[in-house]
Amino acid sequence: MHELAPINPWVALAYLVSGVFFILALRGLSSPASARRGNRFGMAGMAIAVVTTLVTHELANPVEVLGAIAIGAVIGIVMARKIAMTAMPQLVAAFHSLVGLAAVAVAAAAYLNPGAFGIADELGQIFTVSRVEMGLGVAIGAITFSGSVIAFLKLNGNMSGAPIMLPLRHLINLGTLAAILGLIGYFLTDQSGWVFWTITGLSFLIGFLLIIPIGGADMPVVVSMLNSYSGWAAAAMGFTLSNTAMIITGALVGSSGAILSYIMCRAMNRSFISVIAGGFGADTSSAGGAAKEQRPWKPGSADDAAFLMSQADNVIIVPGYGMAVAQAQHALREMADLLKKEGVNVKYAIHPVAGRMPGHMNVLLAEANVPYDEVFELEDINNEFAQCDVAFVIGANDVTNPAAKTDKTSPIYGMPVLDVEKAKTVLFVKRSMGGVGYAGVDNDVFYMDQTMMLLGDAKKMADDIVKALSGSGH
Amino acid sequence: MDFIAIFSIFILACFVGYFVVWSVTPALHTPLMSVTNAISSVIIVGALIASAAAGSPLSKWLGLAAVVMASINIFGGFAVTGRMLAMYKKKER
Numbered sequence: 234m235h236e237l238a239p240i241n242p243w244v245a246l247a248y249l250v251s252g253v254f255f256i257l258a259l260r261g262l263s264s265p266a267s268a269r270r271g272n273r274f275g276m277a278g279m280a281i282a283v284v285t286t287l288v289t290h291e292l293a294n295p296v297e298v299l300g301a302i303a304i305g306a307v308i309g310i311v312m313a314r315k316i317a318m319t320a321m322p323q324l325v326a327a328f329h330s331l332v333g334l335a336a337v338a339v340a341a342a343a344y345l346n347p348g349a350f351g352i353a354d355e356l357g358q359i360f361t362v363s364r365v366e367m368g369l370g371v372a373i374g375a376i377t378f379s380g381s382v383i384a385f386l387k388l389n390g391n392m393s394g395a396p397i398m399l400p401l402r403h404l405i406n407l408g409t410l411a412a413i414l415g416l417i418g419y420f421l422t423d424q425s426g427w428v429f430w431t432i433t434g435l436s437f438l439i440g441f442l443l444i445i446p447i448g449g450a451d452m453p454v455v456v457s458m459l460n461s462y463s464g465w466a467a468a469a470m471g472f473t474l475s476n477t478a479m480i481i482t483g484a485l486v487g488s489s490g491a492i493l494s495y496i497m498c499r500a501m502n503r504s505f506i507s508v509i510a511g512g513f514g515a516d517t518s519s520a521g522g523a524a525k526e527q528r529p530w531k532p533g534s535a536d537d538a539a540f541l542m543s544q545a546d547n548v549i550i551v552p553g554y555g556m557a558v559a560q561a562q563h564a565l566r567e568m569a570d571l572l573k574k575e576g577v578n579v580k581y582a583i584h585p586v587a588g589r590m591p592g593h594m595n596v597l598l599a600e601a602n603v604p605y606d607e608v609f610e611l612e613d614i615n616n617e618f619a620q621c622d623v624a625f626v627i628g629a630n631d632v633t634n635p636a637a638k639t640d641k642t643s644p645i646y647g648m649p650v651l652d653v654e655k656a657k658t659v660l661f662v663k664r665s666m667g668g669v670g671y672a673g674v675d676n677d678v679f680y681m682d683q684t685m686m687l688l689g690d691a692k693k694m695a696d697d698i699v700k701a702l703s704g705s706g707h
Numbered sequence: 708m709d710f711i712a713i714f715s716i717f718i719l720a721c722f723v724g725y726f727v728v729w730s731v732t733p734a735l736h737t738p739l740m741s742v743t744n745a746i747s748s749v750i751i752v753g754a755l756i757a758s759a760a761a762g763s764p765l766s767k768w769l770g771l772a773a774v775v776m777a778s779i780n781i782f783g784g785f786a787v788t789g790r791m792l793a794m795y796k797k798k799e800r
Contacts, residue, residue, distance in 0.1 A: 248752075255746045256723055262731040262739050265795040272738075272788050275746055279781055286752045290759045298758050301771045305778020312779070313786035321737055321787075328744045328784060331776040335750050338773035342757035342766040349760030350753075362710050460740055467747045468717060474756070475713055479749050481720040486743040488724030493736060585733065592736025596791050604798040610733050 245477065247285040252481030254278030259485060265605050282478045318600045319557050322456055322590040323389045329456075330381035332463040333440075336374030337433060339470055340367050344429050350474060359424050363473055368417035370469030371429070372436040377462040379440030384455050387444075388589065394449025402446060403510070409439045447508065453497045454508045456590050461490025493591045500585035502637075502648035530666065533685035535697030538625075538660050541685075543702060545622035545658075547578045549614065551651055552594060553587050553629025555664070556691050562601035564695035565627065569603070571702040580617070581608045582651050584632035615652050624656035626678075628691050630663070634676045643674055659684040662694050738791045745784025751777035 255278045261271015283302075292298055316324045344367060347353035352363040359367070386392035399405065416432045447455055468483020498505050542548050550569065556562060569579045581603065587594035598608055618624060626633055629651075636643040637650045653659050654677070661684055678684055687694050731739050754777055757770025 251749070252720070255749070256727060258742060258746060259724075259727045259731065259739070262735045262742070264732060265735065265792070265797075268735055268738065268792045268795070269789070272742060272785060272792060275742055275788075276785050279746065279749060279785075282749050282752055283755070286755045290756055292759045297771060298755065298774060301758065301774040302778045305775045305780075306782040308775075309779040309781065309783030310786050313783045313790060316787060318791075321741075321791075324783075324787065325737075325740050325744060328741070328780050331780050332744065332747050332750065335748065335754060335773040335776040335780075338769040338776070339750060339753035339757060342763075342769040342773070343753070345769070346757065346760055346763040346766035349762060349766070350756060456740070460743060463747050464743065467750045470750055470753050472710075472713060472717070474753050476752055477713075477716055479752060480713060480717045481723075482746050482749045484717055484720035485724040485727070486747040488721055489728045489739060489743045492725070492728045493740065496733075496736075583734075588737075590737060591740065592733060592738070595734040596737045596794070599791070599794040599796070602794075602796065605734055605795045606798050608734060 241289065244285060244289050247281055248476055248478040249481075251278040251282040251285070251478040254281065255478070255482050255485060259489065278478070318596055319560075319589075320389075321593060321596065322452065322588075323385055325590065326381045326385040326388055326456055326459065329459045329463045330378050330385060333374045333377030333379075333381060333459075333466060336463075336466040336470055337371055337378060340371035340374060340473070341429075341433070343367060343473055344371075352473060361421055364420050364424065365417065366469050366472040368420045368429075368432055370466060370473060371433050372413055372417065373462055373466040373469055375433055375436030376440035376443070377459055377466055379437045380444045380455075380462070381440075381459050383441055383444040384452060384459060387449060388452055388456075394452070396448040397445040399442070399446070402442065406439065406442055409435055409442065413439065443509070446510075451501075451503070451508045453586055453588075453590050453593075454494050454501075454503070454505070457490050457493035457497055459490070461487050461494060464488075464490055496585060497591060500649060502645065528680040530680050531682075531685050533660065533687050535687070535694060536701045537685060538687055538694075539698045539701035541658055541660065542572055542577065542623050542625065542698075543575045545577055547617075547621040548572060548580075548623045548625060549618060549621045549653075549656070550579065550581045551624060551626040551629050551633060551653060552581065552583070552598070553627065553632060554589060554594075555628025555630075557588065557594070557597045557628065559628065559691035561627065561692035561695045562597055562603075564692055564699055566598075566601045566603050567699050568695055568702065569607075571699060575702075579607065580614060582611065582614045582618075583608060584611050584629070584649075584651055587629065587632065611649060611651060618652045618655040621656045623658045623660060624653040625660045625662070626653055627662040627695070630676055631674070633678055634674060636674060636677060645674060654678050654681060657683060660687055661685070662687045662689070662691055664688070664690065734795075735792075738788050741784050741791070742788045745781050745788065748777040748780035748784065751781065 258271045258275030261267045343350045464486025471479025633653045637645045637648045754773030
């Protein structure tokens with residue numbers, strides 16, 4: 234082992250406390266009641282880490298450093314205040330790209346001035362272990378950055394969500410990855426600049442190449458995956474700096490992103506490998522085209538819907554992303570409030586991929602003042618559809634399709650779905666009979682006897698139902 | 708600290724992360740992502756060291772740039788998480 238400069242035990246202890254506070258921050262999220270306290274733990278942990286660093290390092294120019302923090306603080310707080318809740322996935326992708334780029338900058342700074350980080354001997358030779366950590370850190374950071382930029386552009390609509398498929402892309406990607414790993418190996422014997430900067434450049438390239446073939450429908454997985462990468466980048470830099478706060482945080486964030494990716498993959502019945510391989514959502518026009526015979530369906534009006542729901546004992550609302558796109562969540566909550574006044578028991582059923590990122594729909598409903606104890610996850614509410622009078626589906630489609638349970642040829646076969654077809658009556662709000670969901674498959678629920686199709690814009694329909702409900706009675 | 712000691716902390720922290728994250732309620736997965744974003748910017752520690760050090764001017768400027776980026780994330784991440792969590796309310800009874 235190399236002789237490192239002795240670390241002040243109090244400093245090491247402070248970073249450890251900061252790491253423990255970060256664990257408590259995540260622990261707080263086990264329930265909405267404790268979550269705000271958890272967020273404060275996170276802030277305290279960060280304050281401890283930053284203050285410890287500032288007081289133990291002689292600042293060459295405190296004005297510059299504090300100025301940089303102030304600039305970042307203003308930009309960050311303004312972004313956080315202004316962002317619309319529907320745009321959360323883009324914001325998170327943008328934040329990931331910043332973590333990635335910051336990791337690259339720190340790794341590059343450490344490479345250029347290893348003495349300041351205590352990772353080189355008197356001759357300026359960087360320690361072998363530090364070279365591995367630095368190489369991995371800069372590579373993961375660069376992949377996180379360029380991947381997140383592409384994810385941001387796709388989510389924000391600056392770039393089409395359709396997958397971009399380069400010829401021979403698997404070969405190019407594997408070749409680039411192998412080159413990066415080979416160069417990190419070579420970096421151990423030769424610390425010249427070209428090795429370090431080529432690793433950086435190739436990693437920016439691979440991040441870009443990895444994300445462009447992934448379609449819009451798979452973006453929840455991609456955002457979670459990049460979340461994980463940003464954690465591993467922080468952990469790699471933590472190894473370089475022997476900093477426990479960074480290592481604990483990196484491990485927490487890395488596992489968190491990995492678990493969220495797994496949950497999202499499971500919710501879409503997609504394997505992680507097939508998401509990474511990309512191309513999903515490329516051929517929506519061909520899929521399901523065969524089963525397009527005209528089948529009878531029953532149209533309904535807002536008045537019919539209002540009458541049926543006000544007569545019901547139990548109503549389960551199934552919101553999908555179409556609801557959020559139409560900005561119908563406030564009208565929907567008003568509708569639920571009026572129904573509750575009539576003595577109807579109203580619950581919301583959320584599919585894990587109802588939004589554009591994990592837990593997105595819950596945030597959108599919370600913003601519309603829907604109490605969180607009326608909102609249930611798929612596995613908690615699915616057996617209640619059999620006892621419910623009305624299932625009100627608004628802006629969702631694939632996540633209610635019973636073909637996922639029965640039809641082995643369906644592209645969504647095996648995906649967990651909400652059992653709306655078991656409800657006594659299904660009210661299905663949909664823009665038109667023509668369009669189909671992301672997976673491009675027809676939904677048998679439309680044609681069932683107990684289904685009434687409410688065709689129109691989700692917000693207008695919810696508003697009309699509110700009007701009909703407040704007009705009737707009282 | 709030697710590599711093995713640090714590596715042990717890392718592996719144990721991965722297990723802690725695994726169990727803590729599985730206990731997060733799915734309703735809070737979006738705030739989970741934004742708060743993990745904020746805390747992964749603890750990388751600011753490295754950025755501060757680089758920007759404080761004398762020697763290489765390029766290294767210092769890279770450090771300062773990283774301080775700005777990490778601060779955006781820290782303040783933005785905690786602020787947006789706080790904003791979301793403030794929206795989660797129980798039924799009024």
